[in-house]
Amino acid sequence: MSSNPDDFELGSHVGEDHVSGRPPSEVEHPTLRSELRGYLIGLGLAALLTAASFWSLDEHVIYGPGIVMALIVFGLAQVGVHLVFFLHLTTSPDNTNNALALAFGVLIVSLIFFGSIWVMYHLNGNMIPASALAEMRPE
């Protein structure tokens, strides 16, 4: 890959706008081969992680109680693979805003998802059992 920051924008390289003051001839195009290789690596890793997820359901492959954690790890790893190889989210300067927005999105998603599970688990723990509720009912 060349070091031209235009190669690393979010999403795919769908053709450049010409920044004023920069002659078009200076814009290097990434080669088809290098870009194709990126997508193929992404596809291979994603397929591998998907296969690992489905195979890990077989209790003989992974220690039983650890399967859920393994599935979460495989899932998060695959999200990472998709972000890097398909969405081209990288650490280049042009991607700073995208990465920061993603970080904020991850924060909100975590608050909603884990917050809900946490709150509802404790609510269920504090509920009066149905049998006790029946005894409290006036005759």
Next chain:
Amino acid sequence: MNAPSAALRAGRDPYHIGHVPATGEPEYTGHGAGGPAPKRIVVGYGFWIFILSDVILFSAFFATYTVLIHARNGGPGPRELFDLRNTAQETACLLLSSFACGMTSLAVARRSLLWTEVTLALTGLLGLTFLVLEIHEFLGLVARGAGPTHSAFLTAFFSLVGCHGAHVSAGLLWLGTMMAQFPAKGFKESIRHRYLCFSLFWHALDIIWIGIFTVVYLIGFLTP
């Protein structure tokens, strides 16, 4: 701060605000000081914000499903209902569709109308296969009396997976319009930016599906 103010007094522009050097790379690309970012960066960023808001919407559905997974109203649970072979086929379709969409991006960058149309058609066909598999699964569940009205668990399941399916349907419509726009309008800047947004949307839907097959199907299958 002495040096910049001295530079300002001298009538220069120490931070290169609104200024791109006539030759060579702008020095501060991405940090706001090299002039406005190219439009495709701004377009991509704006659409990325929309996608993140969509992901937040999905996170609420994921939380609902996880909280309600035991609320079955005496009915069947994930282990009795889900056919993981079907889920694996759906996953393969969507992953290959996402890859085909990447191939379209390569074709669009090279202004190849033939390859753009071929890979877009492939993306759409794989997406359509996914949708058919999903609708088939839904109809099968409803036929077995496990429709969305049976229990809170099933309502949460149909809402989450159905919401993703609705997004895929909308994406397929968008894909169809892109297939018409490239031949009709050519590889204009505005059309390429439109396609950039579509590719972000399509790849993001595959990321949501990773969450669905992991949390809903696989972890659901392990939940007694």
